[in-house]
Amino acid sequence: MEMKAVRSTFKFLFYINKNKTAADGTTAVLCRITIDGANVVITTGESTNSHDWSVKRGETTDKKTNQRQQTFREEIEQGHNTLLYKYGAVSAELLKNHLQGIGRTPTTLLALSAEGLKARRESKSEGTYSNNRCSDRQLNAFVRSRGEEDILLTALTIDFFDDYRFHLKKKGYAPATINGHLCWLSRLMYRAVSQGTIRFNPFEGAKYEAEERKPRFLSKEGGGGNALGIPVARGRSRTKPKNVSLLRLYGFGIC
Numbered sequence: 384m385e386m387k388a389v390r391s392t393f394k395f396l397f398y399i400n401k402n403k404t405a406a407d408g409t410t411a412v413l414c415r416i417t418i419d420g421a422n423v424v425i426t427t428g429e430s431t432n433s434h435d436w437s438v439k440r441g442e443t444t445d446k447k448t449n450q451r452q453q454t455f456r457e458e459i460e461q462g463h464n465t466l467l468y469k470y471g472a473v474s475a476e477l478l479k480n481h482l483q484g485i486g487r488t489p490t491t492l493l494a495l496s497a498e499g500l501k502a503r504r505e506s507k508s509e510g511t512y513s514n515n516r517c518s519d520r521q522l523n524a525f526v527r528s529r530g531e532e533d534i535l536l537t538a539l540t541i542d543f544f545d546d547y548r549f550h551l552k553k554k555g556y557a558p559a560t561i562n563g564h565l566c567w568l569s570r571l572m573y574r575a576v577s578q579g580t581i582r583f584n585p586f587e588g589a590k591y592e593a594e595e596r597k598p599r600f601l602s603k604e605g606g607g608g609n610a611l612g613i614p615v616a617r618g619r620s621r622t623k624p625k626n627v628s629l630l631r632l633y634g635f636g637i638c
Contacts, residue, residue, distance in 0.1 A: 391472070393418050395459055397441040397452065401433045408432055412443075412452065416459065418475040425479050427455050454504065454516065458482060458497055461523075464532045465494040488578050491533040495571050495580075496522055518567035525550050536575050544568065544586045558592035565591055 395416045404410045412429040415422050429452060431443040442449045462481045466473045468491065489495035496519045503512045525547050526534060534543075547568065551561045572584040 391419055393463055393473070395456075397427070397456075398438070399431065399433060399436050404433070405430070412436075412448075414455070414459070416475050416478055418473060418478065421475045423475040423479045425482060427452060429455075451504070454500070458501065461493055461497045465489075465491055465497075468533050488580060489536075489575075490580055491535055492539065492571070493523055493526055493533045495536065495575055496567075499567075499571055499574055514563065515567055518564045521551070521564050522547075522568060536572075536581050539572075539581075539585045541586055541589055544589045548590075548592070552592075558594045561592045562594065565589075 395414055397412060397414050399410045399412055401410060409430040409432055412427045412431060413424055414427055415424050429443075429448050431445065431448060435444045437443070442452060459478070459482065462478055463473055466477060466481055470477075484498075489498050500512070500515055500519045503515045526532075528550070544565070548561060548565060551564055556564075569584065569586050569589070572581070572586055575581045576584060
């Protein structure tokens with residue numbers, strides 16, 4: 384008797400329950416996850432007015448809400464891939480618990496990145512979150528380009544860091560942008576160390592891209608600029624250097 388392989392089915396749907404509304408007239412955006420015929424419902428943390436909801440598209444008319452919902456969608460897909468990579472099979476309930484953080488400490492790189500991104504989103508710092516989301520996407524794309532769904536944190540070495548740096552260079556990004564994405568990767572390692580998943584940062588001492596720093600122009604007043612051999616900006620008023628942290632100097636915003 385010939386045995387046929389059983390293919391697992393995985394899908395999810397965003398929807399609202401118009402019969403359950405809050406005092407302000409809004410209703411929660413829910414997500415139904417179905418795996419092999421079994422389904423669970425999980426809240427997305429978003430809410431909307433029923434007249435702003437598109438059943439066909441499964442989204443609202445609010446751009447920011449849709450962006451956060453897209454992030455949640457990516458977390459679902461990433462969570463499914465992580466569990467599949469770890470256990471070889473996934474149930475709807477297991478995925479729900481994973482998304483809610485029940486009994487979970489990420490042991491793989493992309494899962495850790497998704498967790499770190501979620502923490503940034505909850506901090507409600509939109510600029511930082513946007514930058515980190517871009518770095519998360521770049522990291523996901525790099526791992527996928529290696530033919531892997533994810534990679535165990537314990538399997539990471541400094542060679543991975545260098546390969547990622549060269550990958551970003553080949554894509555033509557500026558040194559500051561590359562360093563921004565590398566900083567996100569290093570930050571994830573420190574997070575893993577603090578969680579006890581790994582004992583040390585495998586990228587300690589890794590080399591970053593050299594960034595060309597243009598010298599500050601000095602005023603020609605008093606001849607100081609020429610005396611120091613520093614180019615003088617003509618026709619410009621002096622400006623005070625801004626105190627910007629190292630990480631904020633890095634350009635995260637190019638996806």
